[in-house]
Amino acid sequence: MQTDMKKSLLKGIEWMLLLFLIFLFLMPIVWVMASSFKNAGELFSWPPSLFGKNPSLDNYRKALEEGSFGVYFFNTVFTSLTATLLTVVVNVMSGYAFAKYHFKGEKLLFGVVLATLMIPLEVIMIPIFKVIVATGLYNSLWGLIIPAVASPTAVFLVRQYYMGIPDAYMEAARIDGASELNILMRVMLPLAKPVVSVLCIFSFMWRWNDYLWPKLVINSKERYTIQLALANYSGEYSVDWNSLLAMSVISMIPVILVFITLQRYIIGGMTAGGVKE
Template sequence: MNARVSGVLVNGALVAIAAFALFPLLWMLSVSFMQPGEASAFPPPILPAHATFANYRELFERAGMGRYLFNSLIVASAITTLSLLCNLAAGYAFAKLRFRGRDRLFKSLLVALLIPAQVAMIPLFLIMKSLHLVNSYGGVIVPALATMFGIYLVRQYARSIPQELIEAARIDGAGELRIFATIVLPLLKPIVATLAIFTFLSSWNDFMWPLIVLSDEAWQTAPVALAGLSREHVQDNELMMAGSVVTTLPVLALFLVLQRHYIQGLLLGSVKG
């Protein structure tokens, strides 16, 4: 078998796998434009007989999805910005700063990666309640300010920065904050992009914690609101698909635009770590 035939077979297989993976998303988009009850027919139609935007109008005008999307945007943006600052600073400290018990402390923190997040939700809720952060943006944002995964990812990448470069800056009289801002951060740019995308996607799609800490409907995020909407309109598949589209498309578009930086950061971190 020559190289051209094998290339055609491989590319054909990849196209088939991609089509299989994308079909549910495309069908979800198609159903969102169908008339009420049309998707419940058997066999279910692939394309709408008469496309309509009525489901999207009802979603925003009557269900108030615009408010929930705004809540998700505020929460995801704040978590991404603040957690980047905390994770970058902590990861750099564990990688390049020498202090007593550094390695022992880092190894003990790694244990947090083995503990399911659900185990800590009840005590975390009690802490948020004592801080009067329940039913507020702060109740969702504060627990996500630093993650062991983000600290670990930054630390592994920061270890590749030459120590001589940092020592030279110290000899020239630069303080630690200036070294971090002007020397280290530009070198961490690939991993910053990776961590920013990962954090935004995970915080936007988070369901369990916002469901626990945000009991007031006015503060709910889009995934929680969509789950509540599905209970009220359990038979309205077209409306549910429209809600799924408006919840999924923003993060999907963000990932597609920045996927090159995301993959590059992961690969560089794995090679240099």
């Protein structure tokens, strides 16, 4: 009897701790979303209220009508989707090659790829910027996309995932007369849906939320991404908090949708990436 009471008490404490952590992580997001419906007076009123006395969509209407949010949104969507697509193509093929094909110097080459993980982005940012300028990609959306395509982290995840898939699938396909490209596209790629989904989520989130690199590469407002546009709401002497909050909420929606769509693959993809045959 006492044992059951102790278990129930411990379970109750665990649930209370879990609910507290959920509240701790979600409250800032809920507060930003609720505050986006307040007017300027209610935003800093005391005592604070969640939605205010007269919630409205004026902040969203003002931000959409007065700014070029549609242009910024398109630039961000194009950059994020294109970079994600190219990231998946390049890194899946690279990781697959390291996992399933053996060639002279493969371990050395893979070691070099892993070694780049230890180099901070700030160290190579200036050389990459010089390459972007020299190739004529400065102030271009492609200057945001191309440097982000090759990712040593993505190569490592894909390689480790494919290491856990038996070579028997490839051998059976070769016996049936399939080419190496068909084996990759029709046999091995469908088996890698979890890790591909993880790459899609991470790549999309990185590109969507990136601020520093677009700040260096983009110079004209018509090519601004959402993060650069949000920074413009902060003036020298004042901040347009109402428009900033409204646009921040809109900018969160695509990331949330992508995460909800593919989140079931995250745990499976990350854990399977550490398995070897």
